[in-house]
Amino acid sequence: MASTGSSSSSAPPEAVAADVVVGVITYDDAETIGTVAAAVHQGLESYFQGLATRIALVDVGADGMASKVRPLVSGNSLLIELTPPRTAADRLEVPYHGVPGKGRALHMMLSAARDLNVRACVILDAAVRTVTPQWIEWLGRPVVDSGVDLVSPFFQRDPYEGALTRGIVYPVVRALYGVRLRQPLAAEFACSARLLDRVLEDDIWDREGAQTGIDLWLATSAATADLRLAEAGLGFRTHRARGENSLDLASTITQIVGSLFADLEVRAEQWQRTRRSVPLQQFGASASPARVPVSRIEPERLIDSFRLGYRELRDIWTFVLPPRTIIDLRRLADATPEQFRLEDELWARIVYDFALAHRLRALPRDHLLQSIVPLYLGWLASFILQVRDLSTEAVDLRVEELATVFEAQKPYLIANWRWPERRRT
Secondary structure: OOOOOOEEOOHHHOOOOOOEEEEEEEEHHHHHHHHHHHHHHHHHHHOOOOOOOOEEEEEEEOOOHHHHHHHHHOOOOEEEEEEOOOOOOHOOOOOOOOOOOOHHHHHHHHHHHHHOOOOOOEEEOOOOOOOOOOHHHHHHHHHHHHHHEEEEEEEEOOOOOOOOOOOOOHHHHHHHOOOOOOOOOOOOOEEEEHHHHHHHHHHHHHHOOOOHOOOHHHHHHHOOOOOOOOEEEEEEEEEOOOOOOOHHHHHHHHHHHHHHHHHHHHHHHHHHHOOOOOEEEEOOOOOOOOOOOOOOOHHHHHHHHHHHHHHHHHHHHHHOHHHHHHHHHHHHHHHOOHHHOOOOHHHHHHHHHHHHHHHHHOOHHHHHHHHHHHHHHHHHHHHHEEEEEEHHHHHHHHHHHHHHHHHHHHHHHHHHHHHHHHHHO
């Protein structure tokens, strides 16, 4: 293995094998790194006794986080320090997950884990405030004890947090790849040695946009392999915001939905053979139904944004959407807030039509992705109006209904993908 930095143990990382390694990726996380490191150390000590364990700190920032972690690590959990290369582009690119160069950081971490011959590798984000020692158990134990290859987290959320995942990413991943990973963009996960071999040989690391799309592409790489996937309930997740300014919605959609559409193009042969989705085995904490608080998001403002988008972008949408969809959108723009409903079937076809237009380059891709923003806001307004008085459990069921419709509409995508000349009718 090439040099990957220094180690706080007396032996170099190459010489020290491990059963379980926990990789913590940090980018100037002085505020939270101590809490995360302490939870990781306690989790390994409490739940993986008798196994050789390591903590790998992957620092992509400039604050020297290792000095804050070393005093918290002792005993069997030797610390390995990894420093991925940085590029000038990292400083210019603002990824939605807030970690410049994350693709290279993850590749270095997973490569080090494979070289250590691990049975399980757990990945955490150092910006998380709510990590507990149980997270290490709930993520890592299914890999060690049950032969699971990917454990993806499922977090309890405010129903309007992660709406982009609920409204587009999860339904598309479920319908096309056949796995019900409810949060496929999660920064936390655990993987087996088999999955390490799979993803490290995949081309996801060299694709354009790898630094922003890597979270999703790791999940889809696992989903398209003959591997076992599962979910672990980890409770609530809060994290500190990285950087002074968060991305605007258009930039976030361009990165996330653009990464999703790019992956569909690469894996078209695989997802066209997938006929149905399958539920995943569940581990960790079970979610307790709770009453949803009244949303702070005003659907009327979202409706106004949709209507403005319809007036200004309708001619652009005609390059993407068939005439019957434009007619449906005109009716929606004329609807009162009480009648405003973007039906699931219409929304699924809209998302699929944008995926097709992305593939065919019907418009410059950045413009194409930005033009979906008012449509997404219209869907979000409709979703809020439907679920704002429901329990958390009922909201989750509503998302499952939406995902089922995306599955039912998959033949529409396949037919138009294979015969794009039919799209204009």
